Amino acid sequence: MKREMTGAEMVVQALKDQGVDTVFGYPGGAVLPIYDAIFQQNDVRHILARHEQGAVHAAEGYARSTGKPGVVLVTSGPGATNAVTGLTDALLDSIPLVVLTGQVPTFMIGSDAFQEADTVGITRPCTKHNWLIKDTNDLARTIHEGFHVATTGRPGPVLIDIPKDVQFATGTYVAPKPSASRYHPPVKGDINAITELVAALETAKRPVFYTGGGVINSGPAASQLLRELVDGTGFPITSTLMGLGAYPASGKNWLGMLGMHGLYEANLAMHDCDLMICIGARFDDRITGLISAFSPNSIKAHIDIDPSSINKVIKADIPIVGDVGHVLEDTLKIWKARGRKTNAAAVGKWQAQISDWRKVNCLAYTQDKTTIRPQHALSRLQELTKDHDRYICTEVGQHQMWAAQYLGFEAPNRFMTSGGLGTMGYGFPASIGVQMAHPEALVINVAGEASWLMNMQELGTASQYRLPVKQFILNNERLGMVRQWQELLHGSRYSHSWSEALPDFVKLAEAFGAKGIICSDPADLDDAIMEMINHDGPVVFDCLVEKHENCMPMIPSGKPHNEMLLATDETSSAIQSGGAVLV
Amino acid sequence: MSALNLKKGASKHSAYNLRPTFSDVDERHTLAILVENEPGVLARVIGLFSGRGYNIESLTVAEVDHTGHLSRITIVTTGTPQVIEQIKAQLGRIVPVYEVHDLTVEGTSVERELAILKVVGTGEKRVEALRLADIFRANVVDSTLESFVFEITGVPDKIDAFGDLMRPLGLTEVARTGVAALLRGN
Ligand SMILES: Cc1cc2nc3c(=O)[nH]c(=O)nc-3n(C[C@H](O)[C@H](O)[C@H](O)COP(=O)(O)OP(=O)(O)OC[C@H]3O[C@@H](n4cnc5c(N)ncnc54)[C@H](O)[C@@H]3O)c2cc1C
Ligand SMILES: Cc1ncc(C[n+]2csc(CCOP(=O)(O)OP(=O)(O)O)c2C)c(N)n1
Numbered sequence: 001m002k003r004e005m006t007g008a009e010m011v012v013q014a015l016k017d018q019g020v021d022t023v024f025g026y027p028g029g030a031v032l033p034i035y036d037a038i039f040q041q042n043d044v045r046h047i048l049a050r051h052e053q054g055a056v057h058a059a060e061g062y063a064r065s066t067g068k069p070g071v072v073l074v075t076s077g078p079g080a081t082n083a084v085t086g087l088t089d090a091l092l093d094s095i096p097l098v099v100l101t102g103q104v105p106t107f108m109i110g111s112d113a114f115q116e117a118d119t120v121g122i123t124r125p126c127t128k129h130n131w132l133i134k135d136t137n138d139l140a141r142t143i144h145e146g147f148h149v150a151t152t153g154r155p156g157p158v159l160i161d162i163p164k165d166v167q168f169a170t171g172t173y174v175a176p177k178p179s180a181s182r183y184h185p186p187v188k189g190d191i192n193a194i195t196e197l198v199a200a201l202e203t204a205k206r207p208v209f210y211t212g213g214g215v216i217n218s219g220p221a222a223s224q225l226l227r228e229l230v231d232g233t234g235f236p237i238t239s240t241l242m243g244l245g246a247y248p249a250s251g252k253n254w255l256g257m258l259g260m261h262g263l264y265e266a267n268l269a270m271h272d273c274d275l276m277i278c279i280g281a282r283f284d285d286r287i288t289g290l291i292s293a294f295s296p297n298s299i300k301a302h303i304d305i306d307p308s309s310i311n312k313v314i315k316a317d318i319p320i321v322g323d324v325g326h327v328l329e330d331t332l333k334i335w336k337a338r339g340r341k342t343n344a345a346a347v348g349k350w351q352a353q354i355s356d357w358r359k360v361n362c363l364a365y366t367q368d369k370t371t372i373r374p375q376h377a378l379s380r381l382q383e384l385t386k387d388h389d390r391y392i393c394t395e396v397g398q399h400q401m402w403a404a405q406y407l408g409f410e411a412p413n414r415f416m417t418s419g420g421l422g423t424m425g426y427g428f429p430a431s432i433g434v435q436m437a438h439p440e441a442l443v444i445n446v447a448g449e450a451s452w453l454m455n456m457q458e459l460g461t462a463s464q465y466r467l468p469v470k471q472f473i474l475n476n477e478r479l480g481m482v483r484q485w486q487e488l489l490h491g492s493r494y495s496h497s498w499s500e501a502l503p504d505f506v507k508l509a510e511a512f513g514a515k516g517i518i519c520s521d522p523a524d525l526d527d528a529i530m531e532m533i534n535h536d537g538p539v540v541f542d543c544l545v546e547k548h549e550n551c552m553p554m555i556p557s558g559k560p561h562n563e564m565l566l567a568t569d570e571t572s573s574a575i576q577s578g579g580a581v582l583v
Numbered sequence: 584m585s586a587l588n589l590k591k592g593a594s595k596h597s598a599y600n601l602r603p604t605f606s607d608v609d610e611r612h613t614l615a616i617l618v619e620n621e622p623g624v625l626a627r628v629i630g631l632f633s634g635r636g637y638n639i640e641s642l643t644v645a646e647v648d649h650t651g652h653l654s655r656i657t658i659v660t661t662g663t664p665q666v667i668e669q670i671k672a673q674l675g676r677i678v679p680v681y682e683v684h685d686l687t688v689e690g691t692s693v694e695r696e697l698a699i700l701k702v703v704g705t706g707e708k709r710v711e712a713l714r715l716a717d718i719f720r721a722n723v724v725d726s727t728l729e730s731f732v733f734e735i736t737g738v739p740d741k742i743d744a745f746g747d748l749m750r751p752l753g754l755t756e757v758a759r760t761g762v763a764a765l766l767r768g769n
Contacts, residue, residue, distance in 0.1 A: 124627060125634055129678040132622065149678055182619070183678055308672035311665065 002174060007136040007167040008033035011100065014143040015044050017176050020071050022047060022062060022436055024055040028075025030102025030115060033167035035073075047436060047465060050457040052079050054429035056086020057455070060095045061433030064416045065391055067219055069096040069150050070433065076102045077115030080161075081122065085423060088126040090157040092420025093242060094217055096150040097157035098143070099127075105165035106134055119161045128156030133163065136171030144176040145183075153185035154306040155217055185305065189322030189330060196318050197277070197301045198334045204275035204299075205346035206353075207235045210258065210287075213242030213419070214280015214304060215324050216412045222325035223412045226279065227251070229332055233342050236354055238266035240281050241404050242419045249408035255354070259287045260555050261401040264362035264564060265354055267553075270295050271561035272353075278302045280324045283313040284420070285582070293560030303327045362553045362566055363405055372522050374399060374474045374545045378406035378446070381472060384529050388442040391434045393417065395427040395451030398480040398551040403446040425454030428471060432458055435467040442470070442533065449475040449542075450499050459512040462538040470532050471540045476547045477502065484550050509540035520544035557582035609661050611640070612687040613694060613764045614671065616656040619679035620646050627677050628656055637662060637670050641696070641739070641761035653681070659739075659762050686764050694764040698742045703730045704753030712752045719745045 005013065011034050015023065024047045027035045038046050049055035052074045059070025074083055080101040090097045104113040120132045129149050131142050139162065146158045201207065209230055215222050223246040230237050230253050237247050238255040247254060256263035258270055270276065276298045281287070288294045294314060301318035302310050310319045320327055335341075367376040378399075392407055393416040394400040400417055409415050416434060418426035431445040445452075452473050462469050483497040506516030515535050519528040519542070532539045552567040618624045625644055632639050640659040647655040660670060667685070674683045686692040700721075702712045709731075716723065716733050719741065725732035730753075735745055739762060746757060 120623060121626070124623065125630055130623075154676075182681065306672075306676065308669060308676055310672075311668055312672075315665075 002172055004170055005173050006033065006037075006170050007133075007139050007162065008037040010136070010140045010171070010173050011143065011162070011167070012037045012041055012044060013173055014140050014176075015071060018144065018147045019068070020044055023071045023073050024049055024058045024062070024433065025073035026052050026055055026075065026079060028077075028079050028102065028115070030076035030104060030164050031073060031079075031100075031162075031167075033164065034100070034102070034162075046073070047432075048461065049429065049432075050460045051455065052082035053085050053425065054432075054455050054458045054461065056083050056097070056099065057089070057423075057426050057429035058433035058436070058458075058461075059097055059099075060086065060090050060093075060426070061393060061416050061430030062437045063090075063095050063097060063433075064216075064430075065413050065434040066437045067413060069098050069147060069155075072097060072099040074099070074101055075115070076104055076119065077117045080117055080119040084123060084126060085421075087123055087157045087159065089418050089421040089423045089426060091126050091128065093418065094155050094213060095157065096155035098146050098150050099157060099159045100143075101159060101161045102167075103132065103161045103163040106163045107165065109163065119159070123159050126157075127159045128154075130159040130161065132161045133166050136166050136169040139166060139171065140173045141180070144174075144178075145181055147176070148178050148181045149183055152183060186321065187305070187323035187326045189303065189320040189327035191330065191334075193318055193320045194327060194330050195334055197320065197331060198338060200275050200299055200301060200318065201233060201235075201277075201335060202338070202341040203343055204235075205343055206269075206273045206350045207233070207275040207277065207347065208255075208269045208273040209235055209237035209247075209277050209279060210239070210270060210281055211237060211243045211246055211279045212240040212281025215243050215246040216280075218280065218324035220412060222280075222323075222328060223247070225325060225328035225332060229328060229335075232332070232335070232340065234344070234347060234351075235277075235342075236269055236351065238262070238269065240284065240287060240419070241417060243281060244404060244415045245409035245412045248410040250410060257404050259284075260289070261405065261551055261553065262555075263405070264360050264553055264566065265357040267555065267561040267564055268357050269354055273298045276300045278304075278316075279328070280304060282309045285313075288313060289555045290558055290560045295561070360566070365567065367522060369522060372520065372525060372543060372545045374402050374476070374549055375406055376522065377472075377474060377525065377543050377545060378402050380525050381444070381446075381529060382407045384526065385442060385444065385533065388533070389438075389440065390414065391416065391431075391438060391441055391443045393427040393431040393434060393443070393445040395445070395447040396422045396424045396481075397448040397451055398476075398484065398549070399446050399448045399474040401551045402474070407446075424448075424451035426451075428452060428455050428469075429458045429461075431469040431471070432461055432465075432467055435469050436465070443468070444470040444472050447471055447473045448480060449473050449477065449502060449505075450479045453499075456508070459509070459514055459538065459540070463513040466537065468535070468537050468539075471538070472532070473505065473540065473542055474545050475502075475505070475542050476545050476549065478547055480549075481551070483548070487548075487550070488556065505540050505542035509538075514538040514540055516540050516542065518542040518544070607663050609663060610667060610687070611659065611661050612667050612685055613692060613762060614658045614660065614674070615684040615686055615764060616658065616674055616680055617682040618654050618656060618677075619681065620652040620654040621679055624654070624677075624679050625656070627679070628658075628674065631673055631677065632658075632660075632670075635669075635673065637666065643761040643763050657762055657764050684766075686766055689766060691767045692764045693767055694738050694762050695736050696739050696742055696760055696762050697734065697736045698746070698757060698759040699724065700733045700735070700746060700749055700754060701730060701756040702733065702749050702753045703755050705729055708752045712749060715745070715748050715752075721745060
C-alpha cells in the first residue's frame with residue numbers, strides 16, 4: 001500500500017499498522033502536527049502523563065507486562081531530555097520501546113533554535129538505535145524499522161527524532177515490511193554446543209539453573225519450555241530479579257531469587273554447583289559478588305541472544321548464542337531423543353543438601369504487636385492478593401528487594417521493576433502503563449516513600465484515566481537502602497538519608513481525587529489491605545513501618561556467595577575497605 | 584567490491600566464535616568494520632570505545648561501496664583477549680554495523696598508513712633529509728628552498744621510524760591517515 005499523506009498522518013498510520021493501541025506522551029510545539037493527527041482519529045489512544053519521564057516508565061510497564069513494544073511521544077528539547085532516564089532504564093533492562101520526539105525544523109537544526117537539543121546525540125548511548133528524519137519520504141519506513149529493531153534480538157529502546165517541517169510535509173507512506181530490514185540477529189543456537197549442554201545435563205551431580213530477564217524477553221513459550229526442562233530434569237532453579245515468574249515460585253524446584261539480597265539456598269547452590277546453566281541472564285555484579293570466588297568449581301553454560309553478554313564477566317565453558325525459546329526447544333528435543341537421562345542419584349543428594357540450606361530459613365522475621373515490619377506487610381499483601389489476576393511494580397530500594405523475596409510470582413510478565421539502572425520513580429508510572437494494558441487486573445506498586453515522591457505527579461494521570469492502581473508505600477521515613485549501607489559501611493553516620501517534611505499521603509491522594517489509606521497498627525493491616533484492594537480507583541496506601549529494618553540476607557560488596565550475611569549476623573564491620581569502593 | 588563477504592555470525596572466524604582463552608596480557612588487534620554509511624555511525628563506534636573505556640590507537644574511515652552505502656572503518660586497538668572479544672561483540676551489537684573482522688586473528692593482513700611530513704632546514708640537514716627519504720621511498724610532494732613535504736606510506740612502525748629520523752633534521756608538522764588494512768590472499 002502506497003499513499004500520499006503528511007508526515008504527521010504517517011506517524012499515526014504507522015502506529016496503527018504496527019498494532020499500537022496506546023501511546024504515552026506529552027505535547028509541545030515541535031510535535032503539534034502529530035498531536036493534531038492524533039486528535040482526528042480514534043484507533044490509537046493517547047495517555048497524557050504528567051512528566052515525560054513518567055510517560056517513558058509507563059510505556060516500559062506497558063511493554064514488560066504485555067511483551068509488546070511501548071510507545072512514547074514527546075516534544076523537542078526538554079521533552080526529549082526528560083525522556084533520557086527512561087530510555088537508559090529501558091536499555092539496561094532490555095525493554096522494547098519506540099520513542100518519537102519532535103525536533104525543530106530541519107532548516108533550523110544547529111542554530112540553537114528555541115527548544116532545540118541534539119536529541120540523537122544525547123540519546124545515542126542510551127538507545128539501542130536512533131534516527132533523525134530529514135525527509136518525509138523516509139519517515140514511515142524508519143518508524144517500521146524502529147519497531148523491528150526495538151523488538152528483534154535483544155530488545156531495547158529506539159528513538160526517532162522528527163523535525164516539525166517533516167511532520168508538515170507530504171510524502172509517500174509505505175506499509176510495514178520486516179524483510180526490508182537488514183537487522184536479523186540469529187535466534188537458533190549452535191547444535192553442537194546445545195548437544196554439549198545436554199551431555200552436561202546428563203552427568204551433572206550438582207546442577208543449577210540460573211535464569212534471568214532473557215527468558216521473559218523471549219516470550220511466554222520460553223517460560224513453558226523452561227518449566228518443562230526444569231521439571232523433567234528435577235534440577236533446582238534460581239532466577240535474577242529480572243527473571244522472576246518465568247518459573248513459578250510455587251514450583252518444587254524453586255530456590256528463590258539469587259544475588260546480593262537473594263536467598264541463602266540459592267546463593268549457596270550457585271557457589272557449590274558443578275554445572276551452572278545460565279539462561280538469559282548476564283552475570284550482573286549483584287549476582288556474582290567477588291568474581292574470583294564466583295562458583296569456583298562449576299562448568300558454566302550460557303545461553304544469550306547477545307554475544308556481548310557472553311564472556312563479558314564470567315567465562316562460559318559452553319557458550320550458546322541464540323534466543324532462549326529456540327535454544328530450549330532444541331535442548332529438550334535432543335535431551336529427550338537421548339533418553340531423558342540425568343544422574344538422578346547424585347542430584348537427589350544435591351537436593352538433600354539444598355533442603356538443609358533451606359532449613360536456615362533465611363527470610364524469617366518476627367512481627368511484634370506494635371510496629372509493622374516491612375516483611376510482614378509484604379507477606380500479608382502476598383497472602384491477600386495471591387489469588388488475584390495480579391501485576392506487581394516496584395520502586396527502588398529495600399522495599400524492592402523485600403517484594404522480590406516475599407511476593408511469589410507464578411507467571412512471567414507479572415513483575416515490573418527497575419533492575420539495571422535502579423531508577424527511583426520508576427514504579428508508579430510503570431503501574432499506570434500496566435493498568436492501561438490490563439484494565440481489569442489488580443496492579444500494585446510496592447514503593448518506598450522516597451522513590452514514590454520522585455514521580456508522584458502521575459497521581460494526576462491515574463485519576464484522570466480512572467486507573468485503579470494501588471500504591472503500597474512502605475513508609476520508613478528513610479532512604480532505607482542508603483541508610484542500610486551507611487549503617488554497614490559508614491559507621492551509622494546517616495548523612496541525608498531520611499525523608500523529612502513528608503506529605504500527609506492521605507490528604508495528598510485526596511487532593512488528586514484518589515483514595516488515601518494510612519495504617520500503622522499490625523492489627524489493622526489485613527483490613528486496610530482489603531480496603532485498598534476493594535476500592536475501585538487509585539489508592540495511595542501509607543503503610544508506616546519499622547524505620548531501621550535492614551534488608552537481609554545480604555552478600556556484602558566484594559564478598560563471595562558463601563560469605564553472605566543473615567539477619568542474625570553481626571553487621572557492623574561486614575564490608576571492608578576493598579568492598580567499600582564498590583556500589 | 585566488498586572484500587568482506589562473510590555474514591554476521593556465519594563464520595568460525597567471526598566475532599561470534601566465543602571461546603577465547605582469558606589472559607591479562609594486552610594484545611594489539613586490527614579490526615575491520617563494515618558499516619551502513621548513515622549519519623552518526625562513526626559517532627556510535629567512537630562513543631562505544633570512549634563510553635566503555637577501550638583504547639583506539641588509530642582509526643580510519645571512508646565509504647568503500649557507494650551503491651551499497653557501505654563504509655569501512657579500520658580500528659587498531661589494544662586490550663586483553665577478553666577485552667578484544669568484548670570490543671568485537673559490542674561493535675556487532677550496533678545496528679548499522681554489518682560485519683566485524685579481526686584481521687589479526689583471521690589470517691595475515693596487509694597494513695598501510697600514509698603520512699605527510701614537513702621538514703624545514705637548509706644545508707647539510709636538507710641533504711640528509713632527502714637522502715633518508717630516498718631510503719624510505721618517501722616522495723617529495725612539495726618543496727621550497729628551505730623545506731620539503733614528504734609523502735610516505737608503509738606500516739605504522741616504518742612511519743614512526745621515518746618521523747624519528749626527520750625530527751633532528753627539522754621536522755615541523757606531521758599528518759597521518761591511520762591504518763588501512765586488508766587480509767592477504769583471497
Ligand atoms: C537495589 C537493587 C538491588 C538489586 N539486587 C539484586 C539481587 O539481589 N539479585 C538480583 O538478581 N538482582 C538484583 N538487582 C538487579 C540487578 O541489578 C540486575 O538488573 C539483574 O540482576 C539483571 O538481571 P538479568 O541477569 O536477568 O539480566 P537482564 O538485564 O534481564 O538481561 C537479560 C539478558 O538476557 C539476554 N536476552 C534478552 N532477550 C533474550 C532472548 N530472547 N534470548 C536469549 N537471551 C536474551 C540479554 O542479552 C541479557 O544478557 C538489584 C537491583 C537494585 C536496583
Ligand atoms: C533516581 C535515583 N536516585 C538515587 C538513587 C539511590 N538510591 C537507591 S535506593 C535509595 C533509597 C530509596 O528510598 P525509598 O524509596 O524510601 O525506599 P526504601 O529503601 O526505604 O525501601 C536511593 C536514594 C536511585 N536508585 N535512584
